[in-house]
Amino acid sequence: MKLRIIGIAVGAALAIPLSAWGQEIGATATLRPTAGNSAAGTVTFTRKGDKVAVVANVTGLSPGPHGFHIHEKGDCSAADAMSAGGHFNPGGKPHGDPATADHHAGDMPQLVADANGQATLNAELSPMAIGGADDIVGKAVIVHKDADDYKTQPTGNSGTRVACGVIAKS
Ligand code: CU
Numbered sequence: 001m002k003l004r005i006i007g008i009a010v011g012a013a014l015a016i017p018l019s020a021w022g023q024e025i026g027a028t029a030t031l032r033p034t035a036g037n038s039a040a041g042t043v044t045f046t047r048k049g050d051k052v053a054v055v056a057n058v059t060g061l062s063p064g065p066h067g068f069h070i071h072e073k074g075d076c077s078a079a080d081a082m083s084a085g086g087h088f089n090p091g092g093k094p095h096g097d098p099a100t101a102d103h104h105a106g107d108m109p110q111l112v113a114d115a116n117g118q119a120t121l122n123a124e125l126s127p128m129a130i131g132g133a134d135d136i137v138g139k140a141v142i143v144h145k146d147a148d149d150y151k152t153q154p155t156g157n158s159g160t161r162v163a164c165g166v167i168a169k170s
């Protein structure tokens with residue numbers, strides 16, 4: 001019994017600073033399918049210098065590329081997720097490829113699903129932040145049905161929204 005109490009005390013002492021650290025630098029979105037779709041997964045965001053490291057794991061997609069963005073409203077309540085509004089764009093930029101200079105802050109690399117409908121993504125993006133200017137917390141992550149052409153304004157013509165999740169501090 002004594003050993004068990006000591007174990008709990010040590011565990012608590014370690015857990016408190018770790019969770020405080022995590023709240024400062026990380027955020028997570030749990031993606032849920034919109035009506036009639038099956039896409040689901042998780043996206044984590046971790047501050048990395050002046051960029052944010054994004055790690056996404058999504059299942060239930062059709063094979064191939066899918067537009068993947070942060071949208072301006074953290075509201076996935078509509079059956080088609082149109083409640084999440086347009087792309088997160090605090091800088092007033094055109095829609096574009098995040099690898100180029102001019103793009104919405106919410107424009108992310110496409111999710112490319114394999115033959116089993118699974119997609120993973122690892123990317124470091126800017127301008128994007130967890131807290132402060134360009135804060136993504138409280139916005140929504142959207143996965144689209146089709147590929148993002150990175151040209152059509154202001155959406156990339158990536159079709160309907162197949163999954164949505166609100167970004168929360170983790
Ligand atoms: Cu989108």
Ligand code: ZN
Pocket residue numbers: 069087094095096104106107154155156
């Ligand atoms: Zn965009």
